Amino acid sequence: MIYMDNSATSYPKPETVTLAVKRALDGCVANPGRSSHREASRTAMAVYRVRERLADFVNTEPERVVFTYNATMALNLALFGSLRKGDRVLTTPFEHNSVLRPLYRMEREGRITLDFLKVSTYDENVVCDDLLKHLDGDKKPTAVVMTHTSNVLGLRLPIERIGAICKDKNVFFIVDGSQGLGSSRIDVEVCGIDILCTSGHKGLYGITGSGFMALSRKCRRELEPLLWGGTGIASREKGMPDGYPERLEAGTVGVVGIESLGAGVEYVTSVGCDTIAEKTKSLRKILTEGLSVIPRVRVYAPESDSVSIVLFNIDGMSCDETAVSLDGFDIASRGGFHCSPLAHSFLNTDGAVRLSASHFNTEAECQAVLSAISHITKGL
Amino acid sequence: MANKESFFISLGGMTQALRAERLLTEKGIECTVSKRSEASGCVWGVYVKGEARVSVVSTLRANGIGGV
Numbered sequence: 375m376i377y378m379d380n381s382a383t384s385y386p387k388p389e390t391v392t393l394a395v396k397r398a399l400d401g402c403v404a405n406p407g408r409s410s411h412r413e414a415s416r417t418a419m420a421v422y423r424v425r426e427r428l429a430d431f432v433n434t435e436p437e438r439v440v441f442t443y444n445a446t447m448a449l450n451l452a453l454f455g456s457l458r459k460g461d462r463v464l465t466t467p468f469e470h471n472s473v474l475r476p477l478y479r480m481e482r483e484g485r486i487t488l489d490f491l492k493v494s495t496y497d498e499n500v501v502c503d504d505l506l507k508h509l510d511g512d513k514k515p516t517a518v519v520m521t522h523t524s525n526v527l528g529l530r531l532p533i534e535r536i537g538a539i540c541k542d543k544n545v546f547f548i549v550d551g552s553q554g555l556g557s558s559r560i561d562v563e564v565c566g567i568d569i570l571c572t573s574g575h576k577g578l579y580g581i582t583g584s585g586f587m588a589l590s591r592k593c594r595r596e597l598e599p600l601l602w603g604g605t606g607i608a609s610r611e612k613g614m615p616d617g618y619p620e621r622l623e624a625g626t627v628g629v630v631g632i633e634s635l636g637a638g639v640e641y642v643t644s645v646g647c648d649t650i651a652e653k654t655k656s657l658r659k660i661l662t663e664g665l666s667v668i669p670r671v672r673v674y675a676p677e678s679d680s681v682s683i684v685l686f687n688i689d690g691m692s693c694d695e696t697a698v699s700l701d702g703f704d705i706a707s708r709g710g711f712h713c714s715p716l717a718h719s720f721l722n723t724d725g726a727v728r729l730s731a732s733h734f735n736t737e738a739e740c741q742a743v744l745s746a747i748s749h750i751t752k753g754l
Numbered sequence: 755m756a757n758k759e760s761f762f763i764s765l766g767g768m769t770q771a772l773r774a775e776r777l778l779t780e781k782g783i784e785c786t787v788s789k790r791s792e793a794s795g796c797v798w799g800v801y802v803k804g805e806a807r808v809s810v811v812s813t814l815r816a817n818g819i820g821g822v
Contacts, residue, residue, distance in 0.1 A: 407768040407798075410789040418787075422772040435818065437769045607767050609795030620767040 376739045379706045381525050381553060381683060381730035383575045383582055387638070391579050394637035398630045405626055407606040417629060424636030425619075428586060431639050432570055433561045438589040440619045441627045445552040446472040447600075448571035448587035451622060452548050453477065455597035456569065457517060461486045461546075464508060464515040466493050466501065467716035468524040468531065473550055474716070477519065489515070493720070495675035498532040505536060509543050517546040522554030526717040526728065527675050528658070528683030530554060537566025546594055552576060556642050557651040557681045562590040569593060574631065577650075577732075579638030584631035589618065597622060645733070653733040654682035657740050661729055664744035670751045674721050684729045685721070688747070690754050693725040696747075700727070703746040761807050762790060764799040765819065771798040774819050778802065783810060 377385045398420070404413035406421045425436040432439075442448040453476040457463065463486045465477060481488040489508070494500035508515050518540055523530050533549060540547040548569045551560050556577020562570050567590055574584030589597070599614045603624035608615040615621055642650065661684045662676045670689040688696050697709030708728045711718050718725065729743065765771045771787045778785045778800065788801040802810050814820070 410787075415787065418768055419772065422769060425769065426776075436773055437767070605767070607796050607798060611794050615766060617766040617770060619769055 376705045378729040379708050380732040384732050387579050388641040391634050391637045394633045398633035402629045424632050427636050432588045433563050434588050437618050440587045440622045442585040443583050444585040445573035448585050450476050451600040452569045452571050456595045459485050461516045463488050463517045464491050465519045466491050467720045471713040495678040502535050519548045521550040525553045526712050526714045528680035529678045534565045541566040559647045574635035580635035584635040650733045654731050657731040660740040668748050682731045685726045687726050693727045696727045699750045758804050760803045762801050764797045768798040774800045
């Protein structure tokens with residue numbers, strides 16, 4: 375199989391991740407943070423080491439790393455936990471439904487007002503200028519929620535510039551790093567981010583069921599829990615304890631997923647985010663240039679400074695038919711709206727096919743994909 | 755000179771306690787993560803052996819490990 379669906383979840387995983395999963399199953403057998411026996415302590419220390427590694431990776435403190443089971447849970451925790459009644463929230467059309475649906479719900483309930491920033495696929499000044507325009511208006515935004523990298527185009531948004539504006543104007547800033555982390559190293563201090571949310575199983579190479587939320591040291595708001603339950607401490611209190619991460623981590627954490635995430639981040643760090651981005655960008659270039667000369671193929675926003683994603687359609691074929699045809703060649707792609715309906719509206723598609731490479735893919739695999747697409751178009 | 759003693763410092767959650775243990779061990783201070791039952795329920799902290807309490811507490815505070 376040629377796997378080109380890494381934006382959904384990455385495959386293959388580094389061997390060290392597979393080994394970490396086995397090690398966790400064999401060696402982290404107790405519940406961390408509950409009992410104080412030797413096995414529980416061993417597991418707790420293993421979890422803590424990953425917390426340290428992630429904190430170092432995004433530049434915060436270990437206790438400000440909150441483990442979740444995916445990016446959706448991290449984003450729900452960040453959005454429902456930090457946004458207050460009366461907040462005026464700005465977001466972008468490039469957001470995933472894990473951002474949009476919580477925001478729509480809060481808007482529907484009258485808790486927030488919601489507006490969208492203008493974006494461009496080739497000019498990052500557009501989104502920055504539009505934010506400044508909103509800040510000069512009567513209804514100044516109080517929070518910005520934005521993806522680091524679009525899961526539809528692979529396009530990076532100017533997070534550092536937006537963060538500087540938010541910092542200067544005291545606007546709360548939440549970032550979805552799910553598609554960016556791995557090929558980018560996001561420093562929450564440098565980027566002026568209050569809360570960074572991500573899955574663990576994409577560019578960080580952990581297994582599905584892993585994710586985390588990181589609060590910066592200077593996070594301007596305290597978070598309310600999303601879940602209430604056992605924490606191993608303050609059990610006689612009716613509410614959740616005040617301290618992070620326990621306040622936000624009700625219930626037993628997913629130790630195996632956490633261990634896989636730790637190994638994944640160690641792998642990414644050892645290879646280097648820049649090296650990974652360079653490789654995936656070169657693969658994208660091969661795919662984009664190859665697709666552009668195949669008749670009937672339309673590539674969306676080929677000019678964008680995308681990290682790894684190629685979005686395309688074949689005239690006369692639905693995106694789903696194309697994805698199924700590619701599957702016939704043993705090529706894994708994804709057709710549809712990629713849970714980001716507004717990005718597709720922005721690009722004026724009725725769904726499209728996404729090819730998303732990881733740094734494990736090869737040039738030969740890209741050529742095989744191009745050959746398969748060429749073959750499919752000839753059959754029309 | 756402050757008196758040296760053995761004592762428990764309550765830190766709330768296990769994560770804070772592990773961070774404290776890591777820091778104190780790096781500084782050559784003998785300690786172990788430990789759990790105690792208190793009025794509010796259980797609490798994690800570090801049990802420190804043969805040190806001046808005031809010095810350990812200020813070391814933790816200086817490194818942002820709090821509630822002590």
